[in-house]
Amino acid sequence: MEIKRRDFLKLLAISGAASVGGAWSARAILDVPDEVFQRVLNGPRLETWKNSICSMCPGGCGISVRLIDSIPVRITGNPQYPLNAGATCPLAEAGIELLFHPKRIQQPLRRLGERGSDKWEPISWEEALATISDRLNQLRLDGHTEKLFLVSRARNEMITDLSQQFMASFGSSNFSLLNQADILSPPIYLTQASDQPVAYDISNTDFLLNFGFDLLDEGPNPVRYNQLYVQLRNRKNPQPGRIVHASPYMSRTAVNSSEWLAIKPGSSGALALGMANVIIRDGSYDADFTENNSFGFSEWKDSSGETHLGFKELVTSMYSPERVSTITGLPANSIVAIAREFAAAKSAIAFPEKFQNAGANDLYNSFAVHCLNALTGNLNHEGGVLYPKALFAHQTGGPNRPSNHKHKLLEGIYDNGLLNVKDSEIDTLIFHQVNPLFNSSSPDQLKEKLAKIPLIISCTTVLDETAAFADLVLPEPSYLEKWEINHSIPTVGFQHFGVQQPIIDPLYDTRQFGDILLELSKNIQDPDSDKLSWKSYNEYIRDAAEGVYNSGQGTIISKNSNQTWLEFLKDRGWQALEYSTFAEFWNVLLAEGGWWDPISSKVRTDQLFNTKSGKFDFYSLSLMEAMNSYVFSPDNPIKNMEELLAKWSIHSFGDQVYLPHFEAPRFDSESFEYPYHFMSYRLITNNPDIAVPLGLAQELSGLNSREFWNPWLEINPETAKAEDIYEDDLISLVSSKGTITARVRILPTVMPGTVMMPSGRFGGALSANPAEILSTEMDLLAGSSSQIYTRVKIVKNPPKEKV
């Protein structure tokens, strides 16, 4: 409520009079509103709280922002929000620093001089939008609408849906997402032909086997996974769950697991297959599932009568614990023990490695890991893998993410996707909140590519490397100044969404990307095209929320809405809260911060799979179909499968290509010249997507290494001894691509023969970006770039100018 000065004085008089009978009894006698009470208590500083959604990473945590006289001073977790239950991560606390950052763009800018020369002139929004509209209208007149490209960030936000609708209405299919958030979905697509990410029921599981995804520092929602890990380990009833982490590096996630299995880089798939071997030979797999709900588990005959290899035959003949032991570096008896433990658990989860972690063989690794869940009957099973329904499907008429599986599996739409586009096929390129010139592993090639594109527009909050290379820069408000709906964070087992709302009026002359798109849509001169009819982006997200309101499902989050209570109400046909109008619903929604539906209706296992067989594919017919259609497509130069496999560096052949199997990781150079594997990892406190080094985050990034503002290199004591290196020495890493220099930390958490480095943005004198030495290589099948493909050598005493 607004308090006028006169009301305030009046109130002071009242409380003054009341204070005769006791200093603070005013509240008891009169119905003094809370805000006023606060003001009297604190003097002129009025404290208020507003709920919103954090945007410092894709996690989508609910936040409560503390404002003093309408200025935000602290960001804490929204205690009611079901994803993060009142907590935030350290990075979220730096959000205010980003809001007030001196490097924020304050008005639209047009480039003066050469691209990348950092000379700009401020222009008005009208002029900026007219420039773009003219260009788009010209493209439309020429009949080349597909020459418009839009690259956006992968977030679970409604802006993705609007962007897709905009591109479709304009007539271009060239919309892609960078830094794919649904990194977990490719194995689901292979085995189940589904776009919808699965959920993992971690709070109810007995055994979580993580194949190297550092969930506590990155991924779907780090805060949630920090909480889930601790709750599982400290669970009283039933007994605590076991967490085993298999990875080459002892990350913070591995430290917080019950046991860590040190495996060689890129070998997670082999471990999964070795375990499957033990489980099948023991006969401890779920025979009911493999018989009735799966395809390709055993040998099968196609329509022409030809026999094909099954998963069982492949695994039992090729992946004995002894062979897997040589691939992974784990003793064979450990593989047998972990497999037996996994199969014996009442419920178990095999969590795949993060894409981009493996040695250009990600897809087969995660394929093998996901098959373990199926083999042990943990699909659609409490404490296993769950299948939540998509939210907002009514709004967009389908799955809520752009379905670029055609690209994803076969062309690589990730950071190198643009490189594959011919110069003549692209005219106007819009970047929305992405910075590939910093994050891509091939920035130089990308720069060359960008130099040939006629018009580049960047819509961003701070002037980053990519925006610096654009012709037009459109400033977007910070997430604390804008409207958004954040929903359906992957791996979470219930439907939910949160509303991001301006907690402070925009500081500068900025506009939301959604409003820009709607404005452009209005200016496009084509009577035939479907105009986007929303007046503002705010109206667009209200519309989405209204769809949920009309469905009558779920409830706005509140202090009293725990799962048991809601289930109790639902059983009796009641709802937790009733709203007479949508406007009322919307107001409560803004005040509380979000909505959820914790009650997931049970799905029958035989209805889960969209595959041709209607079953879970151990033998991926989806992959076979995709590869065949690629080979037989008319505009593809490769005309037979052997050639295609060779081009994609797949060493297996025949049926094995479509079954989970182990492909040895590839490296960019020979070990005699470059003896060490180089890998980078993410810190919870340093997100490379944030374009400026934030002081708070910089000083927190070094909590463990005690190296602040600069990155560091981690090596094993054995490596240090062999190379005669001491703690804090300055060394250079040389790869076939480049050189970086940093100080050394000698730690027993690093595998001998590997060098680890945190990725992210650092602001000190030695701020190196791992991308400077990472070679460009991809899992060619999945189109994701690989992070452990690079080999390096160590050079001591780097030349002085580097220091």
Add this chain to the structure above:
Amino acid sequence: MQESGNHRWGMVIDLNKCTGCGECVAACKVENNVAIVGAEESEMDRTMFWMDIITTHEGEYPDTEVTYFPRPCFHCDNPPCTKVCPVRATYRNDEGIVTQIFPQCIGCRYCMAACPYTVKSFNWFAPDWPEEMNSSLNPDVSVRPVGVVEKCTFCIHRLQKAKELARAEDRELREGDYLPACSESCPTDAISFGDLNDPHSEVNKLAKSLRAFRMLEELGTEPKVYYLSKVE
């Protein structure tokens, strides 16, 4: 709850619940306007933390054990730092909190040398925030000037507020009314805080647990921050 003045505020940190995420450190820095010293000063080991995390590594690859110890000021009942202060700028108050009076500090840094846990930081320069951020500092905590020593206060400003609110509502302080920022914001509830004198408080019970220990207990400093060891 005990009469005012009979409180003995203390903290219990469960290492089995701490994941080392660093949120307590971030919350502390923002809540208490702890200066961001910048890259150059950090290089000289002048980064300021009231709450810090000490990471220990034991064993050899792959049999490695890593432990994260969140480290606030231990608010010792027998604090070595207060005894060396020539101007009583730091003292143990009657509720057991070792407080700092910033305007009284002459910057001799004896207390920094005396503290066996190295919890104190010195302001080598006046703190410097971007101009835009000036009004977004926490108004409840004063910004320290150049030349004084600072450290964790158990967020004593929150105790003042909690007491005022309790008085306004005409009641005693209740458990949970007063929590430092680190304890309040820990995502995994690893940091418990409360009155060690209150026989019913959570910290009182946890501090008597078989897993409880204190850092460098043999020095006789009587820290009021307990750790609960990890469960294997």
